[in-house]
Amino acid sequence: MVQTEVAERVETEAAKSEDMWEQLLLGCHAFVSAAIESPNRRIMLIDGPSVLGWETWRKMNQQNSMRLLHDQLQLMKEYGYLKPVSITSLTHLLSGAMNEAILWVCQMPDQQQALVEATSSLTLMLEGFKAK
Template sequence: MKRTKAEQKQATMQKLLEVAREHFSEHGYAEAPMEDMVKTAGLTRGALYHHFGSKEGLFLAVLESVQQEIAERVEAEAASSGDPWEQLLLGCRAFMTAAVEPRNRRILLLDGPSVLGWDAWRRTDEQNAMRLLREQLELMRRQGCLKPVSVEALTHLLSGAMNEAVLWIAESPDRRQALEESVAAIALLCEGFKK
């Protein structure tokens, strides 16, 4: 059965995203030539420009897909419990675990802010992980689980703490231990807001 133009377009874009993610993860943005990516994908530079506008546009699309994938993992982990506090901590653990995985770490933590700039990186974070964190905290506020505190301020506080923690975890010689210490610290921090 022949694919429609829309299906062909989607398949081309998906192939470029998959190949680019591998190259950006392994080599970093600066050391991932467009020629290598389009050759590996079996496409042309024209296809990359047509669908993404530039190498930076392709990188932004890859970052957005990484952010979205991490958000889906956070949501799935948090949903495995019915307790709001446990949901919050499971979501925090899922975020930190996913952020430091080799296929995400360089794109999310290193190249994302430096290639796209802090504002663009924050927008993608706000649309995904931060959005979920805010929604969870808002739900907890409505359920009476939080002390009187600004949900917006708490969202930024916890998000900033976790973003800094994952940078530390990624550089730690013992990432597993650093992750466990970070999860314990986040849990202790959150205890102060528990009603």
């Protein structure tokens, strides 16, 4: 299943660092990078939701990518890395932002440049939640 494979890739990338903040960035960037790959993007963002229905697809997404993101954010909050924020809300916000970024990158003529721009913007957005 594509969602499981992408989730494993996210975990592998995030594990390349011991720093929680860098783990979050690596994982988010890995998710966007993996999802824009041709077979993945079609299954994850077009065919999957269409065939299975939006509610079923969201449940599957929550069990894989969103679960990893939520768990990482919760741990970061517990260790004081994040400003006071609802982790559930932040998880949904970031998931939606990444999914929209993937759709945007896939439509751009220069996808590599668009990927750089999207991940840079994502990093800046995440920095806004970082505890000082």
